[in-house]
Structure formats: structure tokens, C-alpha cells
Amino acid sequence: VEEGRNNLWTKSRLAWHYVYKYHGKDYDWFLKADDDTFVILENLRYLASTFNPDDHHYLGRLFVPYGGYTSGGAGYAISRKTLNEIGPVFATSDGCKSTTGGIEDLQFGICLRKIGVQVDNTRDQFKHRFHPFVPEHLLIPNFLPKDFWFWQYSPVNTTDGPGCCSDLTVSFHYVDPSLMRELFFYVYNLHAYGDYRSDVFKPVNMIKREKRLS
Numbered sequence: 001v002e003e004g005r006n007n008l009w010t011k012s013r014l015a016w017h018y019v020y021k022y023h024g025k026d027y028d029w030f031l032k033a034d035d036d037t038f039v040i041l042e043n044l045r046y047l048a049s050t051f052n053p054d055d056h057h058y059l060g061r062l063f064v065p066y067g068g069y070t071s072g073g074a075g076y077a078i079s080r081k082t083l084n085e086i087g088p089v090f091a092t093s094d095g096c097k098s099t100t101g102g103i104e105d106l107q108f109g110i111c112l113r114k115i116g117v118q119v120d121n122t123r124d125q126f127k128h129r130f131h132p133f134v135p136e137h138l139l140i141p142n143f144l145p146k147d148f149w150f151w152q153y154s155p156v157n158t159t160d161g162p163g164c165c166s167d168l169t170v171s172f173h174y175v176d177p178s179l180m181r182e183l184f185f186y187v188y189n190l191h192a193y194g195d196y197r198s199d200v201f202k203p204v205n206m207i208k209r210e211k212r213l214s
Contacts, residue, residue: 009102013090016108020087028053030083033075038175038183043168044077047122047129053079056117058109061130063153068119069109073173074130076105078112085115124166126157131165131172134179138164 012032019030029048033039051057057079060070070076078086089096089111096111109119122129132150137143141161144150151158158164175183 008104009107012104012108013096016083017087017090020083020090024080024084024087028080029077030080031075031077032072033171034073034173036175037073037075037171037173038180039075039171040169040187043129044170046168047170048077051079051120054081055079056082056085056115058082058112058117058119059122059130060119061122061128061132062119062155063105064155065153066106066110067113069106069112070119071130071132071173072105072108074132075171075173076108076130078117082112082115082117086111086117089115122170123155124168126159127163127166128158129166129168129170131169132174134172134174135165135183 016032023030029044031039031044047059051059058070058076059078060076061074063069063071096107096114112118131138133144138160139162144160172183
């Protein structure tokens, strides 16, 4: 498959078929993300643990047009059952969409709807966990103008500012190498001493230590 945005769907379709063919039974969940997507895998695992991989599931940032699909840039994950049902469909180009072009994330959502799989609700109350932009674009109020396409594609009650993003956020998109290093430091090294609001946020070794001392 030649390089280029117009071939993203073909590349993704063939990649998903390869994963299905050679690894479809090996794992519970399968994630697609871009090389400029920052993913907090611990938070993804925590989210996925609330769903059964032997049922149909499609996790990601919901975009509401066209019946609903997930943002490709923010990353999306599907359960083992979903992969093993959609995988054979991807063997040929006419199995789902008979063209070499197409918008990858939209076409993936269309294919899943054809087998009855809808996007799961992954929001934390009204706060999103998967983000199609860098933190700056979401955390700063009015950074994205209200006539920007993002707002028309987002579910109701989507907001910017501190209410935009779950404390258990899974991903950000359009993250360049420098920001990757910054986010890694903020997530894995920076702590406010004593500020653990629940055991969900505590490192496992700290929880074990507290139990030993109690």
C-alpha cells in the first residue's frame, strides 16, 4: 500500500486483518493509535477492566456524525469478540467498503455498525477520557472557537476548561516529541505530596505498604 492520507483506510483495514489472523486469540483488547498519540496505558487498562472482552465493545472518543464513530487520532480499542467478528470482513476491499480511499476512523465505525457494534460510553461523568488534541487546546477555555468543527462533532455537555478532561484520561493527540517527554514527566514522575483522592490514584506499592502498616 502506498504512503499517503488517502490510503489510510486501506492500510488500517489490512493491518486489522493481519492482527485478527495472527493474534486474534492472544489478547483481550486491541488498540489503534497514531505515532503522535500519547496513551496512558494504565488508565486504558483500568477503563477496559470495566468491560467484558468476550462481548462487543468499541472504546474511544465519540464523534456523533454519521451515526457515531471514534476519533482515530485519539486512539480507539476494540474487544477480542469485536476483532474476531470484524476481522474476516477486512480480508477484501469489498468486505466493508469497496474503495482504496476513505476516512479511516469514519470507515472503521461504519464497518462496526454493520455488525451491530456501537461506540461505548467511555466518559467519566461528562468528562472525556480520549482526546483528539493536545491538553492546551482543551484545558484553556475558548482556545477552540465555538464554530470550530470539533464542537459539532462532540456529544452534548462537552466543554473546555478544567471540566474537559477526566482525571483518568487515556490519550491526547497531535503530541510532538517534546510534549511527549513533558507529558511522560507529568504523568509518571510529578506528584503532589499526600494528594491521593482514592485508591484508584495510588501506586499499588503504596496501597500494599499502607495495608502492612495498618
